Amino acid sequence: MPPPVPEQLSRTIETLYRSESGRVLATLVRLLGDLDLAEESMHEAFAAALESWPQTGIPDKPRPWLISTARFKAIDAMRRRARFDGAQRDLVAHMESRDHSAPLDDEEIEDDRLRLIFTCCHPALPPEGQVALTLREICGLTTEEIARAFLVTPATLAQRIVRAKAKIRETPIPYEVPTPQELPERLDAVLQVIYLVFNEGYSAAAGAEVTRAELTGEAIRLGRLLTELQPEPEVPKPEIMGLLALMLLQESRRAARTSPAGELILLENQDRSLWNREQIAEGVALVEKALQSRRFGSYTLQAAIAAVHAEAESVAATDWRQIVALYNQLVRIQPSPVVQLNRAVAIAMQEGPEAGLTHIDAVLEHGELANYYLAHSARADMYRRLGRTAEARSSYEKALALTQQEPERQFLEERIRQLK
Amino acid sequence: MKYLCFGYYDKGKFDGMTESERNAMFDTCFEYDDHLRASGHWAGGEALQGPESALTLYWKNGKAATTDGPYAETKEQLGGILVLEARDMNHAVQLIGQHPALTYGNIFEIRPAADMNEVMKASEQRRRQVVAP
Numbered sequence: 001m002p003p004p005v006p007e008q009l010s011r012t013i014e015t016l017y018r019s020e021s022g023r024v025l026a027t028l029v030r031l032l033g034d035l036d037l038a039e040e041s042m043h044e045a046f047a048a049a050l051e052s053w054p055q056t057g058i059p060d061k062p063r064p065w066l067i068s069t070a071r072f073k074a075i076d077a078m079r080r081r082a083r084f085d086g087a088q089r090d091l092v093a094h095m096e097s098r099d100h101s102a103p104l105d106d107e108e109i110e111d112d113r114l115r116l117i118f119t120c121c122h123p124a125l126p127p128e129g130q131v132a133l134t135l136r137e138i139c140g141l142t143t144e145e146i147a148r149a150f151l152v153t154p155a156t157l158a159q160r161i162v163r164a165k166a167k168i169r170e171t172p173i174p175y176e177v178p179t180p181q182e183l184p185e186r187l188d189a190v191l192q193v194i195y196l197v198f199n200e201g202y203s204a205a206a207g208a209e210v211t212r213a214e215l216t217g218e219a220i221r222l223g224r225l226l227t228e229l230q231p232e233p234e235v236p237k238p239e240i241m242g243l244l245a246l247m248l249l250q251e252s253r254r255a256a257r258t259s260p261a262g263e264l265i266l267l268e269n270q271d272r273s274l275w276n277r278e279q280i281a282e283g284v285a286l287v288e289k290a291l292q293s294r295r296f297g298s299y300t301l302q303a304a305i306a307a308v309h310a311e312a313e314s315v316a317a318t319d320w321r322q323i324v325a326l327y328n329q330l331v332r333i334q335p336s337p338v339v340q341l342n343r344a345v346a347i348a349m350q351e352g353p354e355a356g357l358t359h360i361d362a363v364l365e366h367g368e369l370a371n372y373y374l375a376h377s378a379r380a381d382m383y384r385r386l387g388r389t390a391e392a393r394s395s396y397e398k399a400l401a402l403t404q405q406e407p408e409r410q411f412l413e414e415r416i417r418q419l420k
Numbered sequence: 421m422k423y424l425c426f427g428y429y430d431k432g433k434f435d436g437m438t439e440s441e442r443n444a445m446f447d448t449c450f451e452y453d454d455h456l457r458a459s460g461h462w463a464g465g466e467a468l469q470g471p472e473s474a475l476t477l478y479w480k481n482g483k484a485a486t487t488d489g490p491y492a493e494t495k496e497q498l499g500g501i502l503v504l505e506a507r508d509m510n511h512a513v514q515l516i517g518q519h520p521a522l523t524y525g526n527i528f529e530i531r532p533a534a535d536m537n538e539v540m541k542a543s544e545q546r547r548r549q550v551v552a553p
Contacts, residue, residue: 039511040513040514040515043506043507043511044459045459047459047460047461048460050460051460073459080455136508136510142421142507142508142509143508143509143510143511144421144508144509144532145508154508154509154532155509155510158509158510158513161510162513163509252522390506
């Protein structure tokens with residue numbers, strides 16, 4: 001039995017896994033051309049680190065150490081298989097002959113990650129498989145962590161990953177950045193996955209607190225990675241910037257969004273001094289650049305709306321005219337009922353609760369949002385501001401009946417109490 | 421994290437194998453087990469004697485009663501337990517997915533080990549309260 005690994009070191013290795021596994025894996029996939037083999041040999045490299053680092057100390061550059069150790073483990077694995085499968089023999093010889101001693105530069109490694117993210121978000125994979133695979137293979141989360149965040153059992157999630165990987169192998173889906181012709185469509189899928197990851201982390205709807213904060217961080221990291229795509233004329237780069245801006249601007253309010261007791265705080269009641277100015281500055285700069293391109297889409301418009309909020313000192317000082325104008329554009333390219341509801345709320349801020357109520361009722365008439373608690377909560381708010389207490393109460397109660405989330409429930413209950 | 425892998429086999433099929441077939445199976449399986457040990461993924465394991473060696477206990481009429489044979493009479497019987505150290509469920513799937521035993525028609529059920537620390541602590545507290553005067 002090897003001596004137990006000191007706790008400090010095992011924590012360091014775990015932290016290293018978090019920050020490096022995505023990069024190490026992506027590079028190994030390029031070197032080995034096989035996701036499963038890359039993953040297995042990476043795990044073995046980390047296991048080898050646990051075994052040898054207590055004696056040797058942590059290498060100056062852990063990443064190249066891990067990559068080269070994993071490569072040797074992969075060759076071992078291929079040798080083992082070659083004894084049963086002759087076809088593997090040539091592969092081993094091929095692997096051994098290739099020179100991998102050249103140091104990897106950071107740019108090359110980021111390119112590896114980009115290739116792998118396009119594979120994980122390939123449209124041939126089911127959407128839930130894309131999300132699960134991205135979080136596990138690119139962000140280094142465990143099956144169990146992803147399952148917790150999405151409120152499914154680890155066994156269900158494990159199968160999604162197994163099936164998605166089988167699909168990659170059998171199709172086969174290549175490990176490469178798509179051609180310029182395919183890129184716009186393929187990029188849409190990647191952006192969608194990233195925003196899904198972000199929302200899962202941002203909304204209070206699911207999972208353990210820690211995992212959720214991590215998800216938003218991972219999504220922002222992935223968004224940044226995409227901005228490094230080479231600027232080709234066909235690349236809808238503005239939307240990459242738009243999405244990154246949108247995530248940064250939403251994330252900038254994290255500290256102000258909930259009270260220490262975990263209660264949800266609405267935008268209008270947030271302590272704006274808690275907003276993260278650095279994230280806002282970066283987000284606003286990105287929005288401006290995206291808007292200038294004139295080839296932006298819905299992410300940029302949503303980010304522009306968030307930017308108007310971010311730059312306002314208070315609700316009263318907010319440029320609601322601008323926000324309504326942006327919503328008018330957004331409704332044109334994304335006419336979803338939720339966007340229409342948000343537009344109605346913005347109109348209420350600009351023209352008053354009477355106008356807001358008319359618009360909210362118009363949206364509710366379509367029926368899609370009949371069970372959407374935020375629609376009823378917004379309606380209740382209009383009644384409250386008009387002093388129509390009985391109608392406000394009944395709408396808040398309707399909203400309360402439609403949400404299971406504790407912070408939201410506490411918020412609605414508080415609103416009902418205040419009506420008395 | 422630890423994963424318990426329950427290996428099931430078809431006893432009829434196993435009994436029908438020739439000695440050299442059996443040896444070939446054992447050799448490839450043990451070799452893979454050795455690989456799991458060498459790579460730090462093996463956290464323990466035992467093979468079981470045949471299902472006819474099993475004795476099953478249950479509660480009946482206020483006392484423990486016994487029957488001979490396994491609890492569940494199925495075609496596939498539990499043949500061994502492997503405790504795997506893996507990063508997550510998919511890592512466990514990947515490691516067991518390469519086990520040569522599968523190619524002989526054996527079946528593995530993977531179950532994550534449950535963390536009972538909290539439950540045990542709560543239980544200790546309850547028991548201490550009962551003892552306290």
